[in-house]
Amino acid sequence: MYGAPCVEKLSAEQKERVEALRARGRGVCLAVVRVGDDPASEVYVRNKKNACQRLGIESREIHLPGSVSQAEVEECLDKLGADPDVDGILLQLPLPRGLDDKAALTHIPAAKDADGFRSENCGTLICGGEGTLPCTPRGILYMLKHYGVALEGKHAVVIGRSAIVGKPAALMLLGENCTVTVCHSKTADLKEHTRRADILVAAVGKAGFVTGDMVKDGCVIVDVGINRTPEGLRGDVDAVSVGDKAAFITPVPGGVGKLTVAMLMENVIELAERRTGLTEA
Numbered sequence: 001m002y003g004a005p006c007v008e009k010l011s012a013e014q015k016e017r018v019e020a021l022r023a024r025g026r027g028v029c030l031a032v033v034r035v036g037d038d039p040a041s042e043v044y045v046r047n048k049k050n051a052c053q054r055l056g057i058e059s060r061e062i063h064l065p066g067s068v069s070q071a072e073v074e075e076c077l078d079k080l081g082a083d084p085d086v087d088g089i090l091l092q093l094p095l096p097r098g099l100d101d102k103a104a105l106t107h108i109p110a111a112k113d114a115d116g117f118r119s120e121n122c123g124t125l126i127c128g129g130e131g132t133l134p135c136t137p138r139g140i141l142y143m144l145k146h147y148g149v150a151l152e153g154k155h156a157v158v159i160g161r162s163a164i165v166g167k168p169a170a171l172m173l174l175g176e177n178c179t180v181t182v183c184h185s186k187t188a189d190l191k192e193h194t195r196r197a198d199i200l201v202a203a204v205g206k207a208g209f210v211t212g213d214m215v216k217d218g219c220v221i222v223d224v225g226i227n228r229t230p231e232g233l234r235g236d237v238d239a240v241s242v243g244d245k246a247a248f249i250t251p252v253p254g255g256v257g258k259l260t261v262a263m264l265m266e267n268v269i270e271l272a273e274r275r276t277g278l279t280e281a
């Protein structure tokens with residue numbers, strides 16, 4: 001399951017929606033706040049800016065020095081929150097040591113929360129209603145549907161329980177009527193669970209962690225991991241040992257990562273549409 005065909009399809013629709021907003025005299029704007037000089041963050045922010053440019057979305061990057069105080073980060077987010085021209089705000093994580101990302105995120109208004117990390121937005125995954133969904137799990141679901149993977153009644157096993165990937169992915173799969181098992185670092189006999197998965201989502205952060213003996217024939221594998229190794233970027237799945245066992249598998253790179261950025265664009269356009277009254281909010 002390659003990400004590129006999904007992104008191509010999404011981009012065509014997204015360009016039209018940005019045009020429709022412009023026809024109403026309104027541009028779409030994403031503000032990205034980056035703190036410090038983490039090289040990976042720099043690459044991620046560049047990818048986001050390029051995606052905005054391709055769709056005709058204005059992107060504003062606010063780069064604060066690593067020595068900045070918590071109050072200064074929060075003041076910057078408050079200003080963007082009050083700026084009527086800004087539709088979406090993203091705080092690139094992780095923040096440098098000493099800064100509190102959870103506290104900072106509360107300074108992004110829920111209606112401009114492009115990443116869907118605010119508790120009001122996470123809450124919609126449980127309570128329903130309209131909110132912004134986190135980009136990576138949203139991308140995972142988009143890919144599964146794009147490639148025609150049947151979800152209802154299937155056993156989905158998610159390895160990882162982070163607030164940005166594992167937990168929301170599990171809730172979204174539940175929303176599609178999968179039976180969901182969530183595994184984590186304290187799970188006893190992980191293999192026992194993963195071997196029963198029809199759909200396996202690996203969001204662990206360890207290169208080649210999922211091996212062929214952990215999966216059953218015909219399973220669908222979504223590899224979320226992005227691990228920097230001396231051999232280059234690697235996923236959480238050892239694609240060689242999994243071999244032909246998987247019916248579908250996402251590559252790393254070229255899989256879920258591409259969808260994460262595309263779903264960020266989707267979120268920003270949705271936020272702009274809601275603020276313009278083009279959708280019910």
Ligand code: NAD
Binds near residue numbers: 136160204225
């Ligand atoms: P995280 O470190 O917050 O969470 C990792 C999870 O793995 C934890 O919940 C932990 O319990 C679980 N885990 C660790 N060791 C385990 C073990 N031995 N057995 C079972 N579970 C174990 O990481 P995250 O933010 O959820 O990211 C996970 C991976 O996904 C990372 O490689 C990250 O770079 C990648 N990622 C990719 C994208 C993308 O766009 N493709 C987006 C976000 C994160």
